[in-house]
Amino acid sequence: MYDRALETLSGERLRDHQWRRFAAMAKEILPANAFYHDKWAPLGMTSARDLRGWDDFARLPFTRKQELVDDQAAHPPFGTNLTYPLERYVRVHQTSGTSGTPLRWLDTQASWEWWARCWGFVLRAAGVTAADRVFFPFSFGLFVGFWAGFEGSRALGALTIPGGGQDTAARLASMEALGVTVLVCTPSYALHLAEAARERGVAAAKLPVRITVHAGEPGAGIPAVRARLEEAWGARAFDHAGMTEMGAFGYACDDQAGLHVNESEFIAEVVDPATGAPARDGELVLTNLGRVGSPLIRYRTGDRVRLIDGGCGCGRTFLTLGGGILGRLDDMLIVRGVNVFPAAIESIVRRFHAIDEFQIEVFRDGHLDEVRLLVELPDAAAAPAVQEALRAGLGLRLEVVAVPPRSLPRYELKARRVVRR
Numbered sequence: 001m002y003d004r005a006l007e008t009l010s011g012e013r014l015r016d017h018q019w020r021r022f023a024a025m026a027k028e029i030l031p032a033n034a035f036y037h038d039k040w041a042p043l044g045m046t047s048a049r050d051l052r053g054w055d056d057f058a059r060l061p062f063t064r065k066q067e068l069v070d071d072q073a074a075h076p077p078f079g080t081n082l083t084y085p086l087e088r089y090v091r092v093h094q095t096s097g098t099s100g101t102p103l104r105w106l107d108t109q110a111s112w113e114w115w116a117r118c119w120g121f122v123l124r125a126a127g128v129t130a131a132d133r134v135f136f137p138f139s140f141g142l143f144v145g146f147w148a149g150f151e152g153s154r155a156l157g158a159l160t161i162p163g164g165g166q167d168t169a170a171r172l173a174s175m176e177a178l179g180v181t182v183l184v185c186t187p188s189y190a191l192h193l194a195e196a197a198r199e200r201g202v203a204a205a206k207l208p209v210r211i212t213v214h215a216g217e218p219g220a221g222i223p224a225v226r227a228r229l230e231e232a233w234g235a236r237a238f239d240h241a242g243m244t245e246m247g248a249f250g251y252a253c254d255d256q257a258g259l260h261v262n263e264s265e266f267i268a269e270v271v272d273p274a275t276g277a278p279a280r281d282g283e284l285v286l287t288n289l290g291r292v293g294s295p296l297i298r299y300r301t302g303d304r305v306r307l308i309d310g311g312c313g314c315g316r317t318f319l320t321l322g323g324g325i326l327g328r329l330d331d332m333l334i335v336r337g338v339n340v341f342p343a344a345i346e347s348i349v350r351r352f353h354a355i356d357e358f359q360i361e362v363f364r365d366g367h368l369d370e371v372r373l374l375v376e377l378p379d380a381a382a383a384p385a386v387q388e389a390l391r392a393g394l395g396l397r398l399e400v401v402a403v404p405p406r407s408l409p410r411y412e413l414k415a416r417r418v419v420r421r
């Protein structure tokens with residue numbers, strides 16, 4: 001059950017809570033889960049009794065996505081990271097496949113309910129209540145995407161509306177007809193919906209939507225994107241972060257300082273991506289505590305984050321990732337010696353209201369990236385102003401090319417705005 005008191009536990013009590021959960025999970029996993037049994041056996045950890053405290057936890061090896069991909073290739077179709085016999089599992093989903101082979105993931109009845117509980121934290125922090133009508137413009141297929149959000153909304157008691165099997169026009173019509181008050185989708189798609197509404201002569205901000213919740217991209221954590229979303233919908237926009245293989249772990253509160261990590265359901269670490277040593281600014285490493293049938297322990301998420309100090313005005317004691325997920329480590333561009341995340345480019349481009357969509361073209365020159373930015377601008381004469389803002393914000397002179405409005409692709413799921421040529 002959701003318990004608000006968990007979100008305000010003192011540091012020591014939170015650690016105790018996490019350890020109890022982790023120890024109970026380890027007892028189930030060892031020796032039944034072949035993946036973790038084989039991974040930990042060389043360290044002499046073959047039963048939960050071998051894990052006595054946080055020092056032992058810190059000795060556990062990281063889990064990497066490539067290991068999971070290799071394991072599923074060697075043991076198709078589900079791999080060996082399974083704690084129970086197959087008949088215990090009730091759902092199968094997979095990653096979106098944006099970066100390579102999709103990873104399949106199984107859930108038990110209990111872990112599916114856990115997903116919904118985690119989404120309860122996300123939706124409550126955004127202010128969603130049982131009185132809301134929550135719309136999910138999402139194709140409900142194998143990709144886990146917003147499936148769990150749908151379950152979380154229903155568990156909260158809100159009227160939960162599926163928007164699969166519809167095009168954008170039909171979705172807008174559903175939203176109007178059903179009096180939708182909460183919209184849950186990627187930031188890109190929310191902007192696209194608002195743009196489509198405008199083209200049909202409907203102001204999205206005039207609809208009764210009061211809250212929007214976004215995942216799949218860093219967008220809603222970027223102030224310029226959030227401002228754009230809030231203006232377009234006349235609503236408050238909230239960021240959320242989750243992963244198919246990990247769960248729904250991060251959420252924004254009313255203070256909007258970044259993403260809180262749900263430390264009652266996850267153990268979070270930040271490490272130097274090169275050395276694995278603890279860091280304040282680096283790669284997010286997570287352990288989930290409620291997905292016992294298909295757990296992930298010390299998982300290198302590939303997400304770059306920065307911890308911020310001090311408590312949050314909302315009273316939550318959970319860790320805060322400043323600015324949310326700053327980018328994927330493997331998305332980082334190195335342009336003339338300067339490290340640039342696509343999100344940093346987006347944070348500047350989105351300040352220009354005339355630009356509805358943009359694309360980052362990357363050309364590889366030896367080991368160096370060179371970047372050209374395509375922006376949809378009705379007036380090409382405005383391009384130099386964008387270039388100047390990028391130069392001021394990033395310290396880099398990038399080529400900016402104006403392209404006609406609506407000439408670049410739109411996205412329902414994760415946007416692919418970085419195109420390698």
Ligand SMILES: [Zn+2]
Nearest residue numbers: 253255312314
């Ligand atoms: Zn907060």
